[in-house]
Amino acid sequence: MKIIAPLFLASLALFPVHVSAQSSGFSLKKIIKDSVKEGQQSASKPEQTAGTSTSPTTSATAGSIGSTPVKEGVVQLDGQPIPGSPGLLLDSNSFVKFAGSIRKPEIGGISLGMNVNDALPLIKKLNPAYRVETLKIMVNNYRGVTAKAGPANAIPTDQFTVYFNEAGNIWLVNRRIELPKDQPLLLDTYKKALFEKYDAPNTLISERNRANYPHFAWSFGMNGQQYASHNLDSKSGPCASLPYTMYVPITDSVTIPNNFRNTCALALTTSAYMQSNTDLIQSYTMLMYSPALIRDVNTMNSQQAEYLKQKREAEEKARANKPQF
Secondary structure: OOEEOOOHHHHHHEEEEOOOOOOOOOOHHHHHHHHHHHHHHHHHOOOOOOOOOOOOOOOOOOOOOOOOOOOOOEEEOOOOEOOOOOOOOOOOOHHHHHHOOOOOOOEOOEOOOOEHHHHHHHHHHHOOOOEEEEEEEOOOOOEEEEEEEOOOOOOOOEEEEEEEOOOOEEEEEEEEEEOOOOOOEEHHHHHHHHHHHHOOOOOEEEEOOOOOOOEEEEEEOOOOOEEEEOOOOOOOOOOOOOOOOEEEEOOOOOEEEOEEEOOOOEEEEEEEEEOOOOOEEEEEEEEEEOHHHOOOHHHHHHHHHHHHHHHHHHHHHHOOOOOOO
């Protein structure tokens, strides 16, 4: 059962900071530098999210960033396993080798694992009308950039959003396009273009023939096998939703599940919205993400090591203190 999170969660979770692409003060390199600095400063107290363990002594065994368990587990929105669950089967270090072994999907030339500083010039070329904004999200220390085209103070006609981890590497790509009213797409044209672009030669297709149903999904398992269906809930798919999964809005255009299977290496979904009683598409949205990239494993391990070091030093300093009764 899927539960759509109330929309007011978005207003509680989001705090966008708007910056013009032409503004002299806008620097993605500075954003990355500041983000990494903030992450290092948080080392004195490891980041915690509701439902996570409060123990600061998590080791690199099952359930920790960078581990290689053999059992299926659950990854939270913060990119870490739930307490007691097997850890990540793929992390930000091993993702590089994994991506090189598959027919890597991209949206507008932007692929997962790409550095946001390299991606931004490519995003700007997609639409000269884009206005670039940075997103400051008060949930899980997410970092994001979005580019919007269309009238100000209105729903964008074209919006491209990326989220990146502490190292600046992209873990989520989203694009939504609203077509001009007099330039809709035929559903058949849309489908053929999608299948040509995203179907790998060895893809396993479970079910994708519903009439007038413009929603499609692709997912990759840890072995590089691609699965295709109308949605990620295909029983054989590695990214199928867990029971009682909630779909949470993290920006005005991006909604993702609040947890992931650790068997999910990469997921891509597309949704289109059709004119009533026609085969004409008026708008469509594409979303791609990898749970393995939500957190940079090297930064997380460095923060944990620094925390443990400070903890040991504090305990050693306190040894000489005596209670007075």
